[in-house]
């Protein structure tokens with residue numbers, strides 16, 4: 001789980017993201033696509049941190065849930081911001097209900113085999129600072145149906161210390177400061193991703209975030 005806190009002198013939210021843990025929910029990808037071994041390769045300005053961000057664990061807010069709670073308490077986002085998103089998306093069709101994974105057969109052969117490509121829809125929401133949020137559709141593991149995955153991609157130039165032009169140090173952790181547009185963008189993504197995510201956000205995450213007072217942290 002990613003540590004989230006409020007930095008009072010700087011008046012910013014801080015997230016501590018590990019950049020050497022490719023099997024975790026946070027990893028570094030070249031052009032946002034190919035995972036890279038950050039201890040072995042020189043990092044570049046085309047590399048992004050991919051964070052498959054969570055929001056609740058049991059009934060405890062974590063990650064986006066915690067970010068939202070702090071953001072509301074510290075006036076980074078308002079009740080009106082949150083309520084207008086809910087109002088806009090509470091009855092719309094979700095991504096999971098609207099798209100599917102398809103396959104296209106080609107004339108291409110590999111040895112004795114036909115080549116088939118699988119087409120996976122991805123919704124992308126681009127932010128002004130070079131970050132973007134993807135919602136990707138996957139087949140559910142060990143079940144029937146689809147599952148929407150939400151990830152935010154953060155350019156390495158947006159974190160501190162900036163690890164560009166060198167390799168990552170062992171167990172290196174960088175700090176990222178989510179702002180209003182990232183928080184509302186992520187909320188929007190979960191509200192349209194699926195019925196399950198929308199229900200979680202509207203019924204659990206928002207009520208808890210808006211009713212929890214933050215002790216100074």
Ligand code: ADE
Pocket residue numbers: 052053054055148149150151
């Ligand atoms: N459930 C919790 N976090 C999620 C994420 N980032 N994407 C999809 N489902 C999730």
